[in-house]
Amino acid sequence: MVFLHFFGFGDALRRFELEQLTGLRVAGFRPLALDELLVWSQRVGEQQHWEPEQLQRIVLKNWMDKAEQIQTWQQQLQNCPDGVSLVAGLGSHGDWRRHWESMLRVS
Incomplete structure (x- = not known):
């Protein structure tokens, strides 16, 4: 499962940091549009x-929720x-699990 x-607002450095720290695939959206989110x-x-x-369903459900x-x-982006x-x-379930486990070790 994906x-x-x-994460909220950030600049290119923050996106890079998140990608390095989490191992997830990270992107910034401006403007925030469903089409761009789906393409990415x-x-x-x-x-x-x-x-x-399945991925498309997950993105659409997240968007609607x-x-x-x-x-x-x-x-706010404006x-x-x-x-x-x-x-x-x-990220996959495993990607997120590793991310949260690493966050717990840091705390």
């Missing part, structure tokens, strides 16, 4: 050999500096 998470997730899915239809928050983020975008992470 999981998608929105499908590209990552192809590289990781994830089931494309967070619709209200996404509208807020879209509005006031953010140009280099800031909404950062999302995508």
Whole structure:
């Protein structure tokens, strides 16, 4: 199973840090648009050999579940500096498990 998470706002350095720290696939979106999120997730899915239809369902469900928050983020992005975008992470169950285990070891 694949999981998608929105980390919040960040710049290119923050995206790089998250990718290095988490081992997840991380991208920034500005503007935040479903089409761009789907294209990115499908590209990552192809590289990781994830089931494309299942991945699309996960992204669409996440988008619908967070619709209200996404509208807020879209509005907030308009006031953010140009280099800031909404950062999302995508990973398998194992990727996320390793991420959370490493976070617990650091704490």
